Amino acid sequence: MEDSAVTDFVDKVRTNVKCTPGKGTCGTSQWSAARETAKRASRLDEEGLEVAVCRHGVLLKALNMFRGEIFAYPLFLQTQFQATNVHFYCTDIACKYWPYLEKVAKTMPELRHLLSMQPFLSVMHAKAHSTKCEIVWSGRNLEGAGSTAGEEVEMVNSFLSRCAITTKYMTKSARNDMLTVHAMGWNRRKQENLHVVLAKRYVKTITMLEGETQKMKDTCEEL
Structure with missing residues (x-):
């Protein structure tokens, strides 16, 4: 901004x-x-x-x-x-x-x-x-x-913090360019792997849901 x-x-x-x-x-x-x-x-x-x-x-x-x-x-x-x-x-x-x-x-x-x-x-x-x-x-x-x-x-x-070692010695414009390049690289990797991440998150969420549902069922039976 x-x-x-x-x-x-x-x-x-x-x-x-x-x-x-x-x-x-x-x-x-x-x-x-x-x-x-x-x-x-x-x-x-x-x-x-x-x-x-x-x-x-x-x-x-x-x-x-x-x-x-x-x-x-x-x-x-x-x-x-x-x-x-x-x-x-x-x-x-x-x-x-x-x-x-x-x-x-x-x-x-x-x-x-x-x-x-x-x-x-x-x-x-x-x-x-x-x-x-x-x-x-x-x-x-x-x-x-x-x-x-x-x-x-x-x-x-955590990812951008690695830039601090060099950007603290840079001019304002060079710092902005360095951070922008790293941010673009981060976003590119996130977008390229998004389908894999969403699939894993879906499987994990379903597993968690099944586990919590079973816990609730067991608790109700105990009561």
Whole structure:
């Protein structure tokens, strides 16, 4: 995404909504992505990437972060899918992000339609949240989510992180080109192997369904 468009959006949001930095605590864990840190690192041009990935692992959108992991960045990415058929919006801090979105929607009515998406707390990250949070927000408990883990962003981040060794010495344009080439390569491999992945996921899901159905049947018989 264009840096100027992201910056304008972030400034607009932060003008309309008061930022309240916090510790980002849920349960016994502290989440750096939920601290709503607004300070910009003085020695860095960009502090990292914020990416949006579909449930099949295809990288859809990405933007440069200049202020750390603030909620306005995933909010901007969410607005990019408002005209698409997106039912779930997954993050590893859904319990913190969604109340923020509701707060923003009150002062910026043009964003209220984003609340039609369902918040989805990634399955593995949910284990580090409080028990109540996991029950309420985890994608495992959402109808229609299937066996989606919600950890696809972590896979993309892991893949792109290898670029950091060289991109930190590059100019801005060279960095963008390097990351773009890697992102295109990642998406190409995902698309070429999509039929295999979907077939394996289908078989795995059917097996899981049969197992859970049998467990439920056994439990009912015991009662």
